[in-house]
Amino acid sequence: MTSSANPEQTHYDVIVIGVGSMGAATCYYLAKQGVRVLGIEQFDIPHELGSHAGQSRIIRKAYFEHPDYVPLLEKAYQNWQELEGRTGHPVYFKTGLLYIGQKESELMKRIRESAALYQIEMRELSDWQLNAAYPQFRVPEGYEVLLEPDAGFITPEKAILLYVEQAIHYGAAIHTKEKISRWDQTRTGIVVTTDKGTYSADKIVLTAGAWAGKLLPNLASKLTVTRQTLAWMNPQESKPFEFGHFPCWVIADANQPSIYYGFPLLPVGTFGGPIGLKLGHHAQGVATDPDAVNRNVEQAEEASLIQMLNQFIPGAYASTHALKTCLYTNTPDENFILDFLPGTDNQVIVAAGFSGHGFKFASVVGEIMADLALKGKTELPIGFLGVGRFL
Numbered sequence: 065m066t067s068s069a070n071p072e073q074t075h076y077d078v079i080v081i082g083v084g085s086m087g088a089a090t091c092y093y094l095a096k097q098g099v100r101v102l103g104i105e106q107f108d109i110p111h112e113l114g115s116h117a118g119q120s121r122i123i124r125k126a127y128f129e130h131p132d133y134v135p136l137l138e139k140a141y142q143n144w145q146e147l148e149g150r151t152g153h154p155v156y157f158k159t160g161l162l163y164i165g166q167k168e169s170e171l172m173k174r175i176r177e178s179a180a181l182y183q184i185e186m187r188e189l190s191d192w193q194l195n196a197a198y199p200q201f202r203v204p205e206g207y208e209v210l211l212e213p214d215a216g217f218i219t220p221e222k223a224i225l226l227y228v229e230q231a232i233h234y235g236a237a238i239h240t241k242e243k244i245s246r247w248d249q250t251r252t253g254i255v256v257t258t259d260k261g262t263y264s265a266d267k268i269v270l271t272a273g274a275w276a277g278k279l280l281p282n283l284a285s286k287l288t289v290t291r292q293t294l295a296w297m298n299p300q301e302s303k304p305f306e307f308g309h310f311p312c313w314v315i316a317d318a319n320q321p322s323i324y325y326g327f328p329l330l331p332v333g334t335f336g337g338p339i340g341l342k343l344g345h346h347a348q349g350v351a352t353d354p355d356a357v358n359r360n361v362e363q364a365e366e367a368s369l370i371q372m373l374n375q376f377i378p379g380a381y382a383s384t385h386a387l388k389t390c391l392y393t394n395t396p397d398e399n400f401i402l403d404f405l406p407g408t409d410n411q412v413i414v415a416a417g418f419s420g421h422g423f424k425f426a427s428v429v430g431e432i433m434a435d436l437a438l439k440g441k442t443e444l445p446i447g448f449l450g451v452g453r454f455l
């Protein structure tokens with residue numbers, strides 16, 4: 065694709081709206097192919113007000129949400145590796161992931177199904193095997209423990225920065241602290257209006273996270289933004305919980321909705337702050353406007369995390385170090401939207417609705433968005449993520 069002549073020099077081949085998780089990777093995959101790219105971000109890159117802050121994001125393959133994600137995950141792992149190879153900086157850290165839940169629960173059944181379907185290595189740990197390898201956990205009667213050895217976590221802020229740095233290296237223009245107020249389709253392309261100016265492009269890729277609904281009125285009712293909480297706890301003793309000794313984990317408590325998840329203690333010298341053992345509750349949060357989020361974490365939210373740790377990981381809690389909020393953007397079926405926006409002649413491409421489980425895919429979503437923008441199609445299997453299911 066070549067950029068069309070424009071006397072004002074504000075025309076781009078592609079404008080990426082929102083340079084967070086998906087937008088950063090998209091800018092990189094576009095710029096690498098030599099097209100003229102502008103990425104516009106309303107805040108700093110990265111920042112704490114959207115969906116990507118907080119040091120770590122779990123990556124795993126035995127996908128209980130939907131097995132069709134597994135081929136995309138295989139590519140996501142490869143693409144994270146490509147970023148690491150290109151920059152010389154690790155972003156993926158393998159820790160293994162323990163899944164703990166009632167044997168007959170839907171969650172454990174779906175994990176086993178995904179693993180079997182795609183030959184993902186998964187070990188079932190007996191009580192004594194768990195005690196020998198991970199004595200930090202206490203598992204109630206009737207629960208089973210599965211270990212996915214190849215799972216771990218990605219460092220989101222660093223990955224975003226590396227993608228943006230690489231995008232700039234390949235010639236992308238990146239604007240920060242510039243808010244897009246609207247986009248309009250014209251006879252010759254798309255005009256993007258911000259609080260600092262207007263730009264035109266042949267195509268736009270909309271990767272606006274929790275703000276996507278504000279720029280996509282027809283989809284707004286299908287993109288529910290919720291406030292989620294994260295905690296960093298000081299354990300009673302550090303050593304058993306340190307990176308290298310302790311895995312990532314997902315626990316489905318039969319008495320609570322949805323799942324809890326957590327990470328090892330990460331050394332701040334390598335990973336940045338906050339200090340502490342990070343955990344969260346992947347459950348229905350309170351619906352919110354992304355521009356008016358209650359950033360205070362209530363005592364009841366903290367108490368539920370402490371209670372969960374005391375029950376399943378005794379020793380993990382001595383005191384609370386930090387509490388933060390983060391935003392999910394949920395679709396009705398909690399699956400992503402990766403598609404052209406209908407009625408725009410394939411000029412508007414959307415990556416939205418990551419429903420609290422998207423970061424691990426950022427590396428493959430960037431490639432998919434670039435494919436759709438530059439080739440009008442992708443070989444990657446995204447048929448199940450079409451926007452048509454909601455319109």
Ligand SMILES: Cc1cc2nc3c(=O)[nH]c(=O)nc-3n(C[C@H](O)[C@H](O)[C@H](O)COP(=O)(O)OP(=O)(O)OC[C@H]3O[C@@H](n4cnc5c(N)ncnc54)[C@H](O)[C@@H]3O)c2cc1C
Nearest residue numbers: 082084085086106114115122244273275390418422423424
């Ligand atoms: C607490 C929590 C825990 C999570 N844990 C995991 C996990 O373990 N594993 C996992 O895979 N995923 C996890 N996720 C989900 C994952 O982080 C998100 O799915 C992912 O970050 C979404 O990426 P995004 O690009 O859509 O949003 P973001 O990364 O927020 O990026 C969107 C960007 O668009 C910008 N923007 C929006 N509107 C405008 C505008 N008008 N003008 C300019 N810029 C604009 C925003 O400022 C923002 O920077 C978690 C999320 C949360 C909140």
